[in-house]
Amino acid sequence: MQLGRYAEHLTAMQFVLHGLDVYAAVIDDRGIDFVLRRANGRYWDVQVKSVRARNYVFMRKDVFHLRPNLLLALTLFQDNAPPEHYLIPASRWETPDTVFVDRDYDGRASAPEYGLNLSRKALQVLEQYRFGHMADAIFGPEPIG
Numbered sequence: 001m002q003l004g005r006y007a008e009h010l011t012a013m014q015f016v017l018h019g020l021d022v023y024a025a026v027i028d029d030r031g032i033d034f035v036l037r038r039a040n041g042r043y044w045d046v047q048v049k050s051v052r053a054r055n056y057v058f059m060r061k062d063v064f065h066l067r068p069n070l071l072l073a074l075t076l077f078q079d080n081a082p083p084e085h086y087l088i089p090a091s092r093w094e095t096p097d098t099v100f101v102d103r104d105y106d107g108r109a110s111a112p113e114y115g116l117n118l119s120r121k122a123l124q125v126l127e128q129y130r131f132g133h134m135a136d137a138i139f140g141p142e143p144i145g
Helices: 002-018 090-094 120-129 130-140
Strands: 021-024 034-037 041-054 056-060 070-079 084-089 100-103 112-116
Touching: 002 021, 002 041, 002 070, 002 084, 002 130, 041 056, 070 090, 070 120, 084 090, 084 120, 084 130, 090 100, 112 120, 120 130
Parallel strands: 041 070
Antiparallel strands: 021 034, 034 041, 056 112, 070 084, 100 112
């Protein structure tokens, strides 16, 4: 839980550096950790996830609804290395594959989920979702000054 809070603070600062207003959810019961807003009135909802090393990360489908203004901010912690940050549009799960998975678990106890298989191969796939690159693509370039 402490690692998750740390990831949320790091992520919030990344958004602030990109000139966004960041509003934190007081209670995270809807799968939204932040609401981001641009001065022009555009906004995005963000779910923050953190993981140590390479592992599996998932978001419950009942709160992570695929829509254009929903983002996953992922922080990957590894020993003896700075955290790595990724920003992934929820719409990426519309075409699942071996990295971006869609699991319904029909007839099982687990709730339906979208997930990320964070294998060594997956990290290569995730390169295109590096935070700085994706933030520029989604929000526009980082403001100067």
